[in-house]
Amino acid sequence: MTVYDAVEIDRLQGGSADLSQYLGKAVLIVNVASKCGLTPQYNALEDLQKQFADRGFTVLGVPCNQFMGQEPGSADEIAEFCSATYGVTFPMTEKVEVNGGERHPLYANLVETADAEGHSGDIRWNFEKFLVGRSGEVVARFAPQTTPDAPEVVAAIERELQAV
Known part of the structure; x- marks a missing residue:
């Protein structure tokens, strides 16, 4: 079973x-x-997208x-902000709940994975990251404060891209 099985989400x-x-x-x-x-x-997320996209990698926003109402906009407003401010080219989904009773099924699967400090369960803040491998299994989880270009994130991506 993969994290993608039986999960529906809109763009x-x-x-x-x-x-x-x-x-x-x-x-x-x-x-x-x-x-x-x-x-x-x-x-940094967009830089990862550009650096690794041609090797079978993507960011999914x-x-x-x-978290304190920090994504209040409509889908069009979010898309415009990401494109105009950060030049985002990676795919983005609809706005979803990541915690609580209305948690999206994708996140119900993701949060079972622990990060390097042993944290599993609820998302702690915006920009928590999950690396899903080619087989659809979660291979790493990174805290919100861990930047996308941190050595441990880049190394995990590299390992997964080299895996066959």
Whole structure:
């Protein structure tokens, strides 16, 4: 079973996003927000997208407004902000809940994985990152404050891209 099995999610600007399309790729799934102190991480996320996309990698941004209302915009507003401010080219999903009773099924699967410090369960803040391997299994989890270009994140991506 993969984290993508039986999970439906819409793209940010409408229409269904078939998550099974990511099988065979390494994917960094990140809950994002436009009005957070960590929002500049979009720059490093886009840099990862550019650096590794041609090797079977993508970032998948998942907007969430659960942390102090830091993603209040509509789908169009979020898309415009990400494009105009950070030049985001990686795919983005609809805005979802990542914690609580309305937690999206994708996140219900993701949060079972612990990070290097042993934290599993609820998402702690915006920009928590999950690396999903080519087989659809979560291979790493990174705290919100861990930047996308941190050596441990880049090394984990490299390992997954070298795996066959």
